Amino acid sequence: xxxxxxxxxxxxxxxxxxxxxxxxxxFGYPITPxxxxxxxxxxxxxxxxxxxxxxxxxxxxINMVYGAAAAGARVMTSSSSxxxxxxxxGISYLVGADLPAVIINVMRGGPGLxxxxxxxxxxxQATRALGHGDGHLIVLxxxxxxxxxxxxxxxxxxxxxxxxxxxxxxDGMLGQMMEPVTLPEPLxxxxxxxxxxxxxxxxxxxxxxxxIANSLDLVAGNLERRNDERFERYEQIKAKEQRAxxxxxxxxxxxxxAFGACARIARSGVERARAVGIKAGxxxxxxxxxxxxxxxEAALPGARAFLSVEMNKGQMVDDVRLxxxxxxxxxxxxxxxxxxxxxxEVATALADLQQTxxxxxxxxx
Amino acid sequence: MSRIxxxxxxxxxxxxxxxxxxxxxxxxxxxxxxSKGYHPARLTDQSRCTGCALxxxxxxxxxxxxxxxxxxxxxxxAE
Amino acid sequence: MSTPTATPTKTVAELEAHAxxxxxxxxxxxxxxxxxxxxxxxxxxxxxxxxxxxxxxxxIKGRTIGVVPVGCSxxxxxxxxxxxxxxxxxxxxxxxxxxxxxxxxxxxxxxxxDGDLASIGTAETVHAATRGENITVIFINNxxxxxxxxxxxxxxxPGQVTxxxxxxxxxxxxxxxxxxxxxxxxxxxxALVQRVxxxxxxxxxxxxxxxxxxxxxxxxxxxxxxxxxxxxxxTNWGLSxxxxxxxLRENMLPYYPLGVFKDAGAAPAEAETEASHE
Numbered sequence: 198x199x200x201x202x203x204x205x206x207x208x209x210x211x212x213x214x215x216x217x218x219x220x221x222x223x224f225g226y227p228i229t230p231x232x233x234x235x236x237x238x239x240x241x242x243x244x245x246x247x248x249x250x251x252x253x254x255x256x257x258x259i260n261m262v263y264g265a266a267a268a269g270a271r272v273m274t275s276s277s278s279x280x281x282x283x284x285x286x287g288i289s290y291l292v293g294a295d296l297p298a299v300i301i302n303v304m305r306g307g308p309g310l311x312x313x314x315x316x317x318x319x320x321x322q323a324t325r326a327l328g329h330g331d332g333h334l335i336v337l338x339x340x341x342x343x344x345x346x347x348x349x350x351x352x353x354x355x356x357x358x359x360x361x362x363x364x365x366x367x368d369g370m371l372g373q374m375m376e377p378v379t380l381p382e383p384l385x386x387x388x389x390x391x392x393x394x395x396x397x398x399x400x401x402x403x404x405x406x407x408x409i410a411n412s413l414d415l416v417a418g419n420l421e422r423r424n425d426e427r428f429e430r431y432e433q434i435k436a437k438e439q440r441a442x443x444x445x446x447x448x449x450x451x452x453x454x455a456f457g458a459c460a461r462i463a464r465s466g467v468e469r470a471r472a473v474g475i476k477a478g479x480x481x482x483x484x485x486x487x488x489x490x491x492x493x494e495a496a497l498p499g500a501r502a503f504l505s506v507e508m509n510k511g512q513m514v515d516d517v518r519l520x521x522x523x524x525x526x527x528x529x530x531x532x533x534x535x536x537x538x539x540x541x542e543v544a545t546a547l548a549d550l551q552q553t554x555x556x557x558x559x560x561x562x
Numbered sequence: 563m564s565r566i567x568x569x570x571x572x573x574x575x576x577x578x579x580x581x582x583x584x585x586x587x588x589x590x591x592x593x594x595x596x597s598k599g600y601h602p603a604r605l606t607d608q609s610r611c612t613g614c615a616l617x618x619x620x621x622x623x624x625x626x627x628x629x630x631x632x633x634x635x636x637x638x639x640a641e
Numbered sequence: 642m643s644t645p646t647a648t649p650t651k652t653v654a655e656l657e658a659h660a661x662x663x664x665x666x667x668x669x670x671x672x673x674x675x676x677x678x679x680x681x682x683x684x685x686x687x688x689x690x691x692x693x694x695x696x697x698x699x700x701i702k703g704r705t706i707g708v709v710p711v712g713c714s715x716x717x718x719x720x721x722x723x724x725x726x727x728x729x730x731x732x733x734x735x736x737x738x739x740x741x742x743x744x745x746x747x748x749x750x751x752x753x754x755d756g757d758l759a760s761i762g763t764a765e766t767v768h769a770a771t772r773g774e775n776i777t778v779i780f781i782n783n784x785x786x787x788x789x790x791x792x793x794x795x796x797x798x799p800g801q802v803t804x805x806x807x808x809x810x811x812x813x814x815x816x817x818x819x820x821x822x823x824x825x826x827x828x829x830x831x832a833l834v835q836r837v838x839x840x841x842x843x844x845x846x847x848x849x850x851x852x853x854x855x856x857x858x859x860x861x862x863x864x865x866x867x868x869x870x871x872x873x874x875x876t877n878w879g880l881s882x883x884x885x886x887x888x889l890r891e892n893m894l895p896y897y898p899l900g901v902f903k904d905a906g907a908a909p910a911e912a913e914t915e916a917s918h919e
Contacts, residue, residue, distance in 0.1 A: 221743070222739070224739065248742035250738070253764050253765065254764055256732070256764075257738075257765050257768065260739065260765070261736070261738050262739060263726075263728070264735065264736035264743065268740045268747070272739070290729050396740060397747070398705065398706060398747055399722070400704055407724050409726070410726040410727065412727065413715060413727055569650055571676070576682030577883055578883065578886070582841070582842055619842045620842055621686075622679065622685070623677055623679075624669075624686065624690045627651075627666060628664070629662040630663055632663050
């Protein structure tokens with residue numbers, strides 16, 4: 198069924214795309230607003246001959262992921278913000294044992310139980326603090342249902358290549374949204390590279406040594422070497438895997454940085470600003486980690502200021518500031534609690550920013 | 563004749579083998595220290611060892627190998 | 642990890658049988674040459690050996706995958722000559738579930754202590770059991786936290802003095818020990834629920850039979866097995882290895898009666914009789 202265009206919900210698309218990417222194991226736990234994903238898996242996975250299991254908790258689910266990943270399977274779990282907090286223990290162990298897995302976070306408002314409306318308040322968690330210890334995940338942020346369909350395959354491939362867990366950071370708006378989507382062709386499973394490190398039994402064909410999935414090393418120097426090796430991989434990821442989309446950036450003086458569903462609103466905000474003569478542009482990070490610093494760098498020469506627009510109290514703005522490193526003003530506009538910023542609000546924020554920057558420039562002169 | 567060999571690299575001198583030997587021919591060798599600093603178990607009188615393997619069964623460090631005199635069939639799991 | 646590999650003091654030639662004798666007991670193939678990191682007289686080692694023997698005898702070494710917990714056996718991935726996974730504290734049964742679901746042809750065991758299995762990992766334990774997950778769980782109950790230095794365990798006995806129950810476990814404030822086998826036997830999921838001890842050669846033989854049965858049930862697809870092994874902790878009980886086994890017999894066995902609490906492979910009457918007798 199090539200080029201089939203279907204109308205599907207974001208959450209279900211994530212599940213279908215995973216099945217088409219060779220995902221053979223899914224472990225989850227119900228939580229709004231991602232539950233359709235698990236329900237879809239429950240329906241489809243048994244027919245594909247894979248393993249679907251509703252775990253007793255998020256904690257158990259992520260540890261089942263650890264086991265299946267160690268056994269060499271393409272494995273996925275999904276949750277929403279409070280559930281991801283519970284998974285952070287297991288994610289740290291996945292990082293420590295260098296195991297690939299795909300983790301979906303369909304974000305909702307927080308902290309605590311928060312609400313069930315869309316949010317981007319887990320940016321810090323996803324890019325900074327997914328579990329204890331030194332480590333990162335690759336974090337991918339889709340902005341459309343079509344991108345959700347395409348991104349899952351990328352997530353599995355990146356995970357296998359770099360032996361790291363990968364998070365797809367969506368939000369309740371994208372998860373619940375229905376859009377026409379062209380589903381990816383099912384992956385030829387034979388094309389997935391062998392995992393010689395997987396726990397398949399010492400009697401498996403071609404094996405000469407035994408494999409151990411482990412994050413423990415009680416010898417300080419050895420543990421440091423393992424961390425150093427992992428961070429060398431992170432450097433490769435930073436060099437090769439930054440992804441971002443730009444819009445009207447070539448002559449942009451006021452650069453909006455926004456990700457996910459928020460970037461769609463920001464795009465309209467940029468258009469409104471252009472309509473009133475503000476030279477606005479948009480950078481939409483697709484990889485939140487690694488943060489697309491090269492795209493920011495490329496925009497810097499013409500940029501008079503940056504505006505990070507987020508559905509939180511200002512999280513990604515930290516990374517924009519790090520990338521800009523004092524060479525231009527970086528401001529923030531955001532809404533929280535499930536309140537979604539409007540294009541008009543973004544345009545107003547851009548107008549305010551232009552005014553401030555211009556006033557400051559006049560003062561200096 | 564039956565006999566045992568205690569591998570000193572494994573033996574931690576816990577003495578459990580001494581308590582289960584039905585012939586009372588195991589002891590901790592107070593004259594010897596292993597590389598880990600334990601007095602290892604040893605067989606005091608090989609002529610009285612029946613190769614019953616009770617010492618090996620209870621040894622927590624799998625330090626003991628047991629040989630039994632061949633008299634036709636020898637049961638693997640000695641009583 | 643670099644757990645020191647033992648350099649055997651005995652040469653291979655020395656360990657060979659003479660012409661007129663046969664080897665009747667030796668290290669099982671499924672154990673590596675590594676020294677156990679357990680304290681002198683700790684019965685963890687006995688259980689590890691029994692598991693290795695069972696795996697050897699069932700000829701499943703090449704497809705067995707072990708999951709080790711957090712606790713004194715945290716480095717047991719170095720002791721078994723198998724593919725191994727180290728699990729977060731309490732999560733071994735969930736990790737084992739993931740491995741088994743990913744590759745149902747593997748034989749998967751989770752090796753867990755009392756704090757791991759019956760405290761922080763209670764949910765994972767109960768749910769693996771009630772799912773009838775086709776794995777083998779070996780549960781070491783020594784009524785104390787060993788690795789962290791002797792704190793109260795979920796299975797510490799009423800009145801038992803530990804680092805964190807210095808005046809003895811007061812059941813009014815600290816509650817009662819969990820009898821894991823009795824609890825899990827109420828579930829429909831498990832195939833085999835049995836409590837054994839390794840305090841004597843006789844009990845060690847029974848423990849071996851139970852462990853072997855648990856693995857064979859997994860091979861035959863009968864389902865979830867848990868073998869609880871009453872064990873000693875001489876170091877944290879503050880007793881000699883020999884006195885610790887006496888303490889185990891006098892204090893633990895009355896509270897934790899040995900026996901078969903559930904056995905899907907046995908006639909109903911048989912399972913009941915065994916539990917009530919032992």
